[in-house]
Amino acid sequence: MRSIQEDILKSITYNFNGLNSFLLKANLWPGMLYGFSYQKNKKKSGGLNTEERLVKITNHAIKSVPYYTRLYSSPVSDIEDFGQKIGLIDRQIVASHQDDFVSQSVNLKKYTSVTTGGTSGKPLRFQINKNRHAVELAFMHNLWKRAGWDNHTRGVLRNHHLPTNRDFIINPVTKEVIFDNFRLSHDYVKVINKVLKRYNIRYFHAYPSAAYEFCKLSRDAGMDLSFISAFLCGSESVLDFQKALITDEMGIRIFSWYGHSEKLVLGGYCEYSDHYHIESEYGYFELVDEHGIRITEPGKVGEIVGTTYYNYGMPLIRYRTGDYAEYVGDMCDACKRKMLLIKNIQGRWENNRIYKIDGTYISTTALNLHSDLYSYIDGLQYVQKRPGELRVLIIKNQTFNTNYEQLFRDHFQKSFGSDNQVMIDYVDKLIINPNGKFELLISNNKKIN
Ligand SMILES: [Zn+2]
Known part of the structure; x- marks a missing residue:
């Protein structure tokens, strides 16, 4: 069952824009509307004992969550003991023992069941605290402050399909003016531009791919976007060609953060740097190598592993996110x-993974271009239908000339290997998934894993 707050947040946007526009202007202290969990987490700024919280939830799991009770017979004493004793789990393990991860001693009326899709394998169902959205908002708002945002009204360009008779909708509680990113065109960006100016919007909450598309169309239409202070971007990685257009060419900062649907760890940029700063009070973060050993050496790549501090109903402890x-x-x-x-x-x-004809594979990172090649294009995407074949979709920009075609062909052919086939298609638009997200690689071979 959804909470009343959630119902208000979801249904209010379908009021007439005129009424919501009035409510939007009247809402000067939105934090007051989000409730106690929001206020409590908003005030946090360091000093909490994360070790105590880690030990507490781990021992709760060992005592009352069947999966952990079976594996561990005694409680952990401190963070070191935790690191030595507790093994890693992953999505596959949780998906095949879903009920065993639910606590026997927690009132599940305070929890709600959510299912995450995932790109391969079985969808994952888990229990999450009903007041979790307030905790999330508090952490997100603290992050966005680093981008200069301070309760400003935000434009939103994420996965919203709007009714055809509405160009935008307003949520006066969350202070969002929401647009339809499936409708982006030269005409629609002009409409968006006008609305942004009317509501004095300087922060745009967007998928990086939508921000990129919006910027490209605006630039081509000769529109000035210098009034936008930052794009607030989560859910997708920011790709080099997106940053080249949005930040280097148009001068707008992309402020990005990392989170995931299991809500175990969170990190975002700061005011000055494009490194992700991990929020130690959100959850317990570890980066581990292929043997599960914690990485502390700069430059080393590992998998992100998270442990919840909040979810006593279904605690995931040392959960491998599958993100690196x-x-x-x-x-x-x-x-x-x-x-x-x-x-x-x-x-x-x-x-x-992009598979070669001999069954081995390379990652999309291995196909990265040198930065001078990025400057000739406005977009790039990979499509693989069968091993050994790769289609590269490229959007040319004005500086592209036909001499460069051979450079691109040579680059991809060399990186993918001479026994394999590369086809380059010059296109006007990249492919966006039905859920509105952009994937750098669209592949039929993902099920192989
Ligand atoms: Zn910093």
């Missing part, structure tokens, strides 16, 4: 905060 990142350090020289820093986050590794 590079370790940077434990202190940011720019903002002077002592936090774990990571960069180059790569989504579920297997989804980046």
Whole structure:
């Protein structure tokens, strides 16, 4: 069952824009509307004993969650004991023992069941605290403050299909003006531009792919976007060609963060740096190598492993997210905060695999272009239907000339291997999934894993 707050958040957007526009202007302190969990988490700023919270939830799991009770007979004493004793779990393990991960001693009326899709394998169903959205908002708002956002009204360009008679809808509670990213065209970006100016919107919450499409269409139509302070971007990695257009060419910052549907760890950029700063109060973060050993060496790449501090109903402990990142350090020289820093986050590794004819594979990173080649194009995507064959979709920009075609062909052919076939298609638009998200690689071979 959804909470009343959730119902308000979901249904209010379908009011007339005129009424919501009035409510939007009247809502000067939105934090007051989000409730106690929001206020409590909003105030947090370091100093909490994360070890105590980690030990507490782990011992709760050992005592009352069947999966852990079977594996561990005694409680953990401290963080070191935790690291030595508790093994890693992954999506596959949780998916095949879903009921065994639910606590026997928690009132499940305070929890709600959610299912995440995932790109391969079985969808994962799990229990999550009903007040979790308030906790999330509090953490997100603290992050966005680093981008200069301070309760400003936000434009939203994510996975919203709007009714055909509405160009935008307004949520006066969350202070969002929501657009339809499936409708992006030269005419529609003009409409968006007008609405952004009317509501004095400087922060745009968007998928990087939608921000990119919006910027490209706006640039081509000669529209000025200098009033936008930042794109707030989660859910997808920011790709080099997106940053080249949005930040280098148009001068707009992309402020990105990393989170995931299991809600175990969270990290975002700071005001100055494009490294992800891990929020130690959100959950317990580890980066581990292929043997499960914790990485503390700058430049090393490992898998992101998370442990919840919040979800006593279905605690996931040392859960491998399937996402990979590079370790940077434990202190940011720019903002002077002592936090774990990571960069180059790569989504579920297997989804980046491009298979060769001999059954081996390379990752999409292996096909990365040199930066001078990126400057000739406005977009890039890979499509693989069968091993040994790769279609590369490229959007040319004005600086592209036919001499470069051979450079691109040579680059991809060399990286993919001469026994394999590369086809380059020059296109006007890249492919967006039905859920509105962009994937760098669209592959039929993901099920192989
Ligand atoms: Zn920093």
